[in-house]
Amino acid sequence: MRRAWVMVCMIGCAAGLLQAQSVTIEVAAGDHDRVNTPIVFDLPSALAEAEHVKLERADTGIPIDAQIDRIEGDDVPKVVFLLGQKLEAGTTRRYVLSASDEAPAGNVYHGTVEVERDAESIRVAANRLPVLEYHIAALLSPEPSEPYYRRSGQIHPLHAPSGAVVTDDFPPDHYHQHGVMFAWTKTTFQGRAIDFWNQKKLQGTVEHNRVIGAESGPVFGRFEVGLRHVNLNAPNGPADVLDEIWSVRVYNFTDVFVMDLISVQRAVRNPLQVNQYHYGGMAIRGARSWLNPPCRMLTRLGDDRSAGNHTRPGWVDMQGPVDVADHAPDAGPASIAGVTVMDHPDNVRFPQPVRLHPDKPYFCFSPQVLGGFDITANVPYISRYRFVTRDGELDRTRLDALWQNWTDPPTVRVVK
Template identity: 30%
Template structure:
């Protein structure tokens, strides 16, 4: 487990006679695996007090695990060649270790950390724009800062007078038809709609991941001065331990949403909005950063194309760093179309958006839940295109888990 040195600090207490709950065989499939994230289900027996061991012949090695409501996560550490299998046993037991991955509430925000190292911050209380700015830009329910492993901040909020509505990482829908009226939840200066935190916060800490779930709502601002919720949404964010000597870290964002009214809502075809939106640090401009997509496109020609993944790397005061944004193959109209600012926008600064409705509209029906999923890898230095593709393949095609009793 050389890629997870901190995990050696975890001391697991489990006796040889502890009751086995489930046995798992994990198949690598046709992909060479490297520190794969593994997910499985089990019968809880009304307990999440479990420990996990990897079984190799007569050898048993404790494995850090997160368990929650009959679901269990762990890292299949190191390299697992294609075509091979690894075996694990889940038992009743109690870990004596303090959580490595920590979700902590602080003043107005929630901070995810690995030990003392910050990962990302979710702002659930309303954040005010710069002094002298219209209060219409006040916003909650977004991620900022997002840190690279080297400590560099990769996001930006309230960036300039023309784009005060850009908020780190967010996902407002832009061009919609709600109750017969075109409604924009992204460009809040139009005073048609907005997105805000809606409560129902849950936080999770553990040995394998930390995270949170939070309610959000797309709110239409009606002509009579009242408000009406158009879309209810829940964000689930899960962050995992750094790998590759601490130089790479991954986290997942799952957005689950449904219309809030009987008539539903139409997400109209438009060139940007929804999905996954990112405003990068001001350190990333055309001369100091590079964008590359899975299809080999750059900032010169990526806009309005499709991509499985988008890699953004640039120079920061703490060294070279970047992020790889991957969209899940089951997302609407995947591989999703892109909105990428050209190099001559805003002095070369960068806004990026996975835009599921760029090519076609999306009718959301009442009583139906919809979902969009993304994985982000933040890294020091850079990734090769081959490494980026391998990370997406791992995300899109996780190891197969076969459960036995």
């Protein structure tokens, strides 16, 4: 009798454990239709110890790939999945989220996002299509007599799905512009001016520092890296002024490529004063073929590069002709490609002013246009940007949907 009672208790405890390892969540569309969008939410406390998770539609039992994203510095890990089937505005949908010992196999969404790393760089591909390369090792200046242009800690190339390259590095007219980069221009540190952007001044530069982590998966691939903003004229030799962490997540989409980049900057010791200036910040240099003829720029407010300079639009799109030679092997031809960079409501001074160059293919988000501010060791400067690359003309409907999901995302709650 005692043995039977023990067995009943064991079965009951096991059932309770399984139940505790499963929760029902509800996704609410809110004011917008939702389709083909990343859904990101906090890992429920009931699953805090889960190494992996699995997700199913509550009504149909259809499995959905889901991944846990553990970003250094975040108190609560995130769960990420891709909402494929349309969820109309004002409606909700429920899913069952369970703990799992096995990583998602990728049997629902075709393929995976692969992140590869060696001593030179980190490379990301979605379904075997190249998305980006981040440079660990410094690339040397194209001009041997100007070695100060060497640079690491930038993303180039950034690709459109066809393989077309939409960025440039060391463009002949501006060797100091490097693909996707983050550098301040007019700053003051301990009473001295430092320009981290214009490397020719030999005042400052930005370099890769360390790799924190990387992960491949069927929903997203991600990597975290540390960068340093260096004072080249410190009394005892070059010294770090800012420590920066990039958390980069690439989603498993192939009609467009979607990359989210979170930057966290902290002063190493003493504050850095970012002074009011007309450019500097998170920047992108467009493809070399976009210089002549000049590429087209368009803001969310409908302005071109002339009318849009120093406005606060939320996103900026840049597109132009691409060469077939730039495409990945076996990719079809595409005569036009483009890239959009989106601001985020949590960013300082959102919507941030943008610097749109009058004739070069580059722009940047520059909150210091509105006035200076300090970056300290105790209060980090955090920025979030979404990059969307595409082939062909701008699809405003698709772009607006990605913008709405980035700035006003669906809400997720645990219902039981």
